[in-house]
Amino acid sequence: MKSIDKRPKYLNLFKIRLPITGIASIYHRISGLILFLSIPFSIYLLQLSLSSEAGFKQALTVFSLPWVKLILVLFLWSFVHHLFAGFRFLLIDQNIGVSLANARMSARFVVFAALVVTLIISGVWIL
Amino acid sequence: MSLQAQGMRTWLLQRLTAIYIAIYFLSLIVWCIFNSPVTYNSWYTLISQPVVLVLTILFYLSVLIHAWVGMRDILVDYAKPTSVRFVLLTGLAFALTAMATWLLLIVIGLVKV
Numbered sequence: 001m002k003s004i005d006k007r008p009k010y011l012n013l014f015k016i017r018l019p020i021t022g023i024a025s026i027y028h029r030i031s032g033l034i035l036f037l038s039i040p041f042s043i044y045l046l047q048l049s050l051s052s053e054a055g056f057k058q059a060l061t062v063f064s065l066p067w068v069k070l071i072l073v074l075f076l077w078s079f080v081h082h083l084f085a086g087f088r089f090l091l092i093d094q095n096i097g098v099s100l101a102n103a104r105m106s107a108r109f110v111v112f113a114a115l116v117v118t119l120i121i122s123g124v125w126i127l
Numbered sequence: 128m129s130l131q132a133q134g135m136r137t138w139l140l141q142r143l144t145a146i147y148i149a150i151y152f153l154s155l156i157v158w159c160i161f162n163s164p165v166t167y168n169s170w171y172t173l174i175s176q177p178v179v180l181v182l183t184i185l186f187y188l189s190v191l192i193h194a195w196v197g198m199r200d201i202l203v204d205y206a207k208p209t210s211v212r213f214v215l216l217t218g219l220a221f222a223l224t225a226m227a228t229w230l231l232l233i234v235i236g237l238v239k240v
Contacts, residue, residue: 056167
């Protein structure tokens with residue numbers, strides 16, 4: 001189909017200002033992609049940790065490497081945000097919090113809470 | 128809405144797998160907290176129980192199905208033209224099936240006959 005629409009496309013990602021509900025949504029997508037990438041690592045670690053006593057120790061020491069910790073914080077944020085935002089979507093499916101005001105409030109809560117929980121867990125267990 | 132509708136089935140599958148993934152993962156975290164520090168023996172004993180093995184297979188099956196639906200959504204939205212999307216979707220299906228097979232091999236190794 002040939003487009004006759006001459007309106008300029010304005011898709012500079014750094015200029016687009018998403019509303020908070022849009023931010024919660026695109027983070028849900030990005031965190032989902034990151035979690036997808038983490039699946040093979042999780043299977044590998046499961047295999048290693050169950051292989052032998054030495055394998056189990058090796059799986060634990062992987063976590064103490066600085067650059068692994070950094071990736072782990074990213075995976076952690078992805079998991080927490082995906083969980084919270086997913087729970088929010090399930091509530092919206094049940095017609096809970098559908099109004100614009102409530103949707104904005106819950107989106108703000110999800111984005112903020114995911115960051116706070118990630119920082120707390122990172123501080124206690126990872127770093 | 129009929130469950131015969133393709134999109135409705137996918138929608139429901141995505142939510143059911145999401146709930147199962149959340150329950151399994153959070154349960155595992157709670158177990159780790161109550162059994163801290165986790166040792167090789169306690170970890171191996173937990174996972175190699177037949178019930179936990181089945182629950183773990185279901186967990187990964189849910190993860191892989193959930194990933195298929197989610198990644199497919201992303202590819203359908205951004206991967207253009209259709210030929211590129213087709214190649215990426217095929218690669219995705221291959222990767223997910225490979226991961227399922229890998230997990231199955233690990234689990235088979237844990238089953239005591």
